[in-house]
Amino acid sequence: MKIHHVGYLAKSIAKSEKKFLELGYEIERPVKFDEIRNINIEFLVNGDYRVELIEPMGEDSPMYPLLARYKNTPYHFCYEVEDIEKAVEELSAQRYTVIHEPNIAPCIDGKKVAFLYNNSMGIIELVEF
Template sequence: MKIHHIAYAVNSIEKSKTHFKSLGFSEIEKTIVDINRKINICFLENKEGNNNTVIELIESVDETSPISNLIKKMSGAATPYHICYEVDSIDNVIEEYKKMGFILTQNVAPAIAIGNRKVAFMFHKDMGIIEFVENK
């Protein structure tokens, strides 16, 4: 599977963006507000060398955001959150990964920050959270 992006939970997108830019990343588009997930999202990419690495910076909109507690546990420090993989069929991947012991953490839904493509978040105690985004 191709990696779509690596996500970081951050306390402040603006502050974190500055540091990632010093590593050669540039903003793909302006920060997007995802009201349904109660988060702000900003995608950055680094095209240096033969790589094209995309990262997603995620900050909570308020205390009810799903990543708010994670940031609190990290004492406000940024932390890797998940790796997102591109797949042809969300439904097929979910069934396949459930057989391997992964748990679907929330219903499949369109992601406003990724062109409303369907995404699924799954968890396994040995891997943490992974995200799948459908190619369609």
């Protein structure tokens, strides 16, 4: 599977964005609100690398507990898949647990995404292309 991006939790997108820009990243997609997950998201690129800055917008965001625990940190890799249902089924057979069923991602052009967890891998995201 090809990596689409690395998800990076940010207490403040504005502050994290500034630091990433200083490291040579450019804004690929400006900040957009994801009402499904109650988060702001921004995509930055540096060559072939893409980072997704994720800022929880309240304690009801599913990302808030992670931010409260880990602060500013990378926390998932997102992989591109052709068939998300098939990929979820295959990974489930490899002992990944689905933590968020496939759903639309408003900040990735409405593509379907799913989140899975494995004790040896941590959290991964799939995006259907």
